[in-house]
Amino acid sequence: MLNVENLTKSYGGNVLFEEVSFKINSRERVGLVGRNGHGKTTLLRLITGQESWDSGNLTIPRNYRIGYVQQHIAFTRNTVLEEGMTGLPEHEKDHYWKVEKVLSGLGFSTHDMNRSPDEFSGGYQVRLNLAKVLVSDPDLLLLDEPTNYLDITSIRWIEGFLNSWPRELMLITHDRGFMDRIVTHTVGIHRRKIRKVSGNTEKYYEQIAQEEEIYEKTRVNDEKRRKEMELFISRFRAKARLANMVQSRIKTLEKMEKKDILESQKNLDFSFRAKPFPAKYILSVNDIAFGYTKDQPLIRDLEFTLGAGERICIIGKNGKGKTTLLKLLAGQMAPATGTIKYHPSAEKGFYEQTNVQSLVDSRTVEEEILMAHGEVDRQHARNVCGAMMFEGDDATKRISILSGGEKSRVMLGKLLVTPLNMLLLDEPTNHLDMESCDALLAAIDNFPGTVIMVTHNEMFLHALADRLIVFQNDRTEVFHGSYQDFLDKRGWADERKDQVSSGAPVVDDAPANRLTKKELRRRRSEIITEKGRALKPLETKISRIEKDIERHENDLGQLNDAMVQASQAQDSARITELSQTIHHCQETIDRLFDDLETLTTEFEEKQAVFEDQLAQLEMPVTAEETA
Numbered sequence: 001m002l003n004v005e006n007l008t009k010s011y012g013g014n015v016l017f018e019e020v021s022f023k024i025n026s027r028e029r030v031g032l033v034g035r036n037g038h039g040k041t042t043l044l045r046l047i048t049g050q051e052s053w054d055s056g057n058l059t060i061p062r063n064y065r066i067g068y069v070q071q072h073i074a075f076t077r078n079t080v081l082e083e084g085m086t087g088l089p090e091h092e093k094d095h096y097w098k099v100e101k102v103l104s105g106l107g108f109s110t111h112d113m114n115r116s117p118d119e120f121s122g123g124y125q126v127r128l129n130l131a132k133v134l135v136s137d138p139d140l141l142l143l144d145e146p147t148n149y150l151d152i153t154s155i156r157w158i159e160g161f162l163n164s165w166p167r168e169l170m171l172i173t174h175d176r177g178f179m180d181r182i183v184t185h186t187v188g189i190h191r192r193k194i195r196k197v198s199g200n201t202e203k204y205y206e207q208i209a210q211e212e213e214i215y216e217k218t219r220v221n222d223e224k225r226r227k228e229m230e231l232f233i234s235r236f237r238a239k240a241r242l243a244n245m246v247q248s249r250i251k252t253l254e255k256m257e258k259k260d261i262l263e264s265q266k267n268l269d270f271s272f273r274a275k276p277f278p279a280k281y282i283l284s285v286n287d288i289a290f291g292y293t294k295d296q297p298l299i300r301d302l303e304f305t306l307g308a309g310e311r312i313c314i315i316g317k318n319g320k321g322k323t324t325l326l327k328l329l330a331g332q333m334a335p336a337t338g339t340i341k342y343h344p345s346a347e348k349g350f351y352e353q354t355n356v357q358s359l360v361d362s363r364t365v366e367e368e369i370l371m372a373h374g375e376v377d378r379q380h381a382r383n384v385c386g387a388m389m390f391e392g393d394d395a396t397k398r399i400s401i402l403s404g405g406e407k408s409r410v411m412l413g414k415l416l417v418t419p420l421n422m423l424l425l426d427e428p429t430n431h432l433d434m435e436s437c438d439a440l441l442a443a444i445d446n447f448p449g450t451v452i453m454v455t456h457n458e459m460f461l462h463a464l465a466d467r468l469i470v471f472q473n474d475r476t477e478v479f480h481g482s483y484q485d486f487l488d489k490r491g492w493a494d495e496r497k498d499q500v501s502s503g504a505p506v507v508d509d510a511p512a513n514r515l516t517k518k519e520l521r522r523r524r525s526e527i528i529t530e531k532g533r534a535l536k537p538l539e540t541k542i543s544r545i546e547k548d549i550e551r552h553e554n555d556l557g558q559l560n561d562a563m564v565q566a567s568q569a570q571d572s573a574r575i576t577e578l579s580q581t582i583h584h585c586q587e588t589i590d591r592l593f594d595d596l597e598t599l600t601t602e603f604e605e606k607q608a609v610f611e612d613q614l615a616q617l618e619m620p621v622t623a624e625e626t627a
Helices: 040-047 080-085 096-105 122-135 152-163 176-180 201-236 240-255 322-330 365-370 378-387 392-396 404-416 434-446 458-464 483-489 517-568 572-616
Strands: 002-011 014-024 029-033 055-059 066-068 140-144 168-172 185-190 193-198 281-290 299-307 311-316 337-342 348-351 422-426 450-454 467-472 475-480
Touching: 002 040, 014 055, 014 185, 029 040, 029 176, 029 201, 040 140, 040 168, 066 122, 080 096, 080 122, 096 122, 096 152, 152 458, 176 201, 176 434, 176 458, 185 201, 193 201, 201 240, 281 322, 299 322, 299 450, 299 467, 299 475, 311 322, 311 458, 322 348, 322 422, 322 450, 348 404, 365 378, 365 392, 365 404, 378 392, 378 404, 434 458, 450 458, 458 483, 467 483, 517 572
Parallel strands: 014 193, 029 168, 029 185, 066 140, 140 168, 311 450, 311 467, 348 422, 422 450
Antiparallel strands: 002 014, 002 055, 185 193, 281 299, 281 337, 467 475
């Protein structure tokens, strides 16, 4: 539906891409990849008509609607809901429920719908602009880093939404996992050319590597053949009887295309400088609480101990206290109550989203690295500058002229030169491209010290997290297990399991008060049936665990009685045997209680979802139907 032919675009002497051609066909979801500065956003601006190209053609069908999120904020309505409705197509201009669904998926509460858009942070205002585009149902949806302003639950929601997108989509994101779960094709800008492959980023990069390997082998073989022919010509040019053979080789040489050596591609390649840690535990958090106002605590009753080399990730919705907790742990803020104690040998490095403001505009990149740690000499600083892709003269660039992504790399560089045994990282992937994110993941994974990280990137969560600190349901709790364990056992409260997606493109569902009584009864019956199917297995499991706990507690009582008798008889062998059995029995009971708590929480959350659905129908459930 969109056709690019021999397109060339440059800025001054810098060619972004030249004579590139590709198509986006009906219902294709395309991921656009390439390094920062290689033209991804520029290509979207060409498609939307915000910029012009140097040569070639870009053909878009007549009346083909393109949806693109505007970065500037210019709201014209009094409430979030009314502003969201301005994005609806003309024939659906009063379908407010479609807007409510999308706004809810992007993290707006029911109360937020009636608030003024001007009351919200910049991140939520961008979400509102995104919602306006999503409800407009364009033929081609263009999204440039849509996850930058979203939290983890909204990212999971929009992933489901985009997976069900019925028309065309072009997506830019640094989150490889997010992209790979959505796209049907990958378009990449590489060496000023554009390639399109069927499949995800892994297929694309495999093909690039294969093509370049073949190119290099062909180039080497051609060069060897060229030298052999040149040697033959020079040796036998004067031989009359070989004149025909010499001329043949001269003509062949003239026709041969000389292949240039491929430019080496710069990659972030670095490792954190580790300082040995002599103890078992590095951090102890004891019953801390904190809030910016006394009546609205963000964190309360949080306690945990962190072992050396452990990785713990902090997850939850935006605005719930994740960055605040990281600042408390970094010592930049003090808890209202409770204590945070570090081992005396702990050396921590803190990377925070607003830390780039600490960079001095008048300094160069090299000077900032030099001043990060007293032991850093100029050669070491230059090496780190190179690792952060500030090679040669780029190391002498002033901070004032750097982009946001370049400043983030400087902050990472300052951490690299400092010997540390603990990293505290707040959304470290923001402003990095996909290749840089891969390099950062590898560097964190190879770091032998302790890591505490705030991230919404699920690829990082799956790869790194040993435990989680979860902000959910106005609580802050430690989850003992991996991120996959969390999804399997707890999950996000806003998501309804066993459904294809709560975020599929919105169908024209009228609210309950527009349905007929017959439709209301049918829908209510469906919900009650679905509720039974979802909750009955959980009730069975809960009942079985309760019986197991009761049985083991009876066993524990008998074992304790036997221990008393063995103690009175001074039977040391029997006492040892009973001690081990009692210990195993108590461990089993503790594990069963953990399982019971997990299942009970899941049961209550699912039950609440169904009750909300029934309440929305505004028809009470009768006793007969409940039975």
